């Protein structure tokens with residue numbers, strides 16, 4: 714479990730980015746949403762100790778982030794940043810994925826095993842010798858996930874993982890997220906894409922001005938007046954409600970509901 718208790722974060726210059734956020738998070742897919750500047754990235758950075766609380770505390774599987782290093786916490790909470798190409802620096806995909814496990818001090822054999830396993834999870838087998846920079850946008854995103862997975866963290870934070878991807882690549886990333894969740898990972902998705910929230914999340918945390926203004930299930934979230942928070946409803950849901958079919962989470966569910974009615 715990750716427990717966030719009355720978390721405040723004040724940046725230098727006195728910007729209060731988080732103002733008393735409390736939540737717990739386990740093996741689930743949680744979407745962290747909110748308008749620009751609401752504090753999503755600041756909150757996420759607290760979960761693996763990149764930032765330390767100004768007030769309050771964050772406990773990751775019993776570890777208080779104030780008392781543990783980022784290196785220790787990164788074994789438990791992996792963070793896949795937005796625009797992953799900025800994080801690549803090795804000459805090939807194998808070395809890129811091996812970097813994390815190497816830093817954990819694992820044996821060569823185990824490192825190789827982990828790289829193989831992580832690349833398989835994201836369908837990048839056979840890419841070992843390619844330069845990370847030669848990959849497509851979708852492949853880079855999957856490589857970034859593999860780099861983090863190779864550390865075998867229990868929790869994963871994914872910051873805008875489908876931004877800039879075409880539909881096919883976005884679907885692939887969604888499939889990876891579903892698979893990782895089924896395998897027991899807790900997943901925190903930072904996203905602006907409400908379709909993504911509708912389709913994938915189990916729970917939504919909405920931040921606004923550094924406070925959580927909603928923490929609950931997806932259906933309840935989409936009953937909010939989201940315009941107040943600078944967010945939109947997904948088109949599919951709007952149409953479904955307009956034609957009286959109520960809450961659906963995918964085109965498939967919409968079509969089924971339509972067929973049931975006729």
Ligand SMILES: Nc1ncnc2c1ncn2[C@@H]1O[C@H](COP(=O)(O)OP(=O)(O)OP(=O)(O)O)[C@@H](O)[C@H]1O
Nearest residue numbers: 724725728730747748749750751752753754755756
């Ligand atoms: N290093 C920093 N120093 C000072 N203020 C900062 C710093 N980083 C973020 N902030 C401010 O803290 C607030 C919250 O920022 P944060 O990046 O957490 O928001 P966000 O919800 O992730 O936004 P976005 O959706 O635009 O990525 C913003 O007002 C931002 O300008």
